[in-house]
Amino acid sequence: MRLAIVGLSIEIMLSSPAVTGLNALQQYGPEQMLEGDLWMVRGMLARMAEEADIDAVPLYWATALPGGIMTAEAYDMVKQKTLALLAETEDLDGVLVVNHGALEVEDLDADADADFVSAIRNLVGPDMPIGVSLDLHGDMTPALLEAGTVFSVLRTAPHRDDKQTGYRAADQLIRVIRKGLKPKKVAVSLPILIPGETAVTGLPPAKELYGSLPGYDEVPGMMEANILLGFAWNDRPWTKCTAFAVSEDSVELAREQAIKLARTIWDAHEQFILHMETAEVEEGLHRALTSPQRPVYVSDAGDNTTAGAAGELTLVLQTALDLGANEDIVVAGITAPDTVARLNEAGVGADVEIALGAEHMSRPAADRRIVARVEACGEFLDLGGFQPYRSREAAWAKVRIGNVIATFHAQPIGITTPEHFRSMDIDPLAHKLYVVKLGYLHPRIEDIAARHILLLSDGVSQLDLSRLTWNRIARPTWPLDKDVEWSPEGNIYGDVS
16 A cells, blocks of 8 residues: 655735745655654654555655745645656555645635645546645635545644644545545534634633544544634635534434534534633733743734744834833744844844834834844754744844843744754743743643743734624624524535535
8 A cells, every 4th residue: 555645734824924935935855754753744654654565655745834825836836746746656545635724825716725635636536535634723615625535633732633633644544445435524614713722722612622522533434523623814705613524434424423513612612712811911921020930931922923923023022121121031033034134243242223113014113222232143043853833944143132032033933842942042941931922832832831821912813803804704703793693504515415
């Protein structure tokens, strides 16, 4: 049995000014996929390694830090390369696709993940099984459901189960091939916008909903049931929550399980609110500085680079300076290429006047001139092996403003691991307060934080969805609209005939 692995996994935020072009891509070939411990791919390889007669054929995988819309040029390059590699690979029995579910491409007024997987389907023909792995913050559409044979979706947020998800996708594909199955797929859409921070799987209602999924999988005749929360910041007709089920061969079973799961989600939908500690910017910083717990990690949620924001806003840094430049604060991950160039040119030890806010893109400039001392700088961060949400390598600089430390970067970056701090000579445990441009904390930061406060800050990823502009999503949609009525009827698609 020969199974190929390909994919294009990028989370796109349409309102972000950080356009995802060729220079943002991270591309991995066969050897890197086999040896690089890559997101989702590693789980697929682990499952295939369990059986001697399965030949893993990793071909090509592209990813990038979440960002603004993917350029048509970049998408076409990845798509055509993927199709060409599949076309020249002989004797395949199936294809595994590692995608996200929130891909958006310029001038493509359609679900881009569906376009990508459908292109693979058109190439390999209607009979070759295709297994698709997705992030739970992605969307499902009729075209995507039709193009794939089986699906596995992440079940944790923060994401800790990419290996398990890739494993399940490969396991399902192998079952289909071994047994000659013709899976049936049914999806039910729900008119709900769910930002990831309201669906942390360690908290209700996501904890119970995602925790229930293995029970659906264990029903005789089932492959998997999954929940896609949707990408809540994109104003697209298909932006919504989806419950879907895949059975071995029964339309009735898939329909029954999908409807059951969808009703359970709807019954809990008003619980999708912020359950973690939150505060407005000044109040949150004050709480963190006076907290007896150390270290406190604070999220600049409105400028969350791991949701696609550009990370260029200096509003939280400026508020931190207003609270007193002698406080022990680290503000990490600000995108400011011109500033980085000046700081690197000046070099370590130099005092440089910079204008905070001069490089704002998503919000008006908020210029504030300060003098910063360069403590470290470089052309790239030495992070070691593969890291999810890794940025394309770019120059950076660490500065001190009084006792406040700030880091600036030539390209957007997600500060998601202790290695990010250590690579800039910052101890991730020793300071009072760390500001990161995230929403919920990513796993390895979550594991070291004594306390986490999410700031209700401004920006394109702000969590008050009512402040954003909506023209194309289906209405009514909760929470933009109240007292929304819903039933599965009229919201079911897939193998329903």
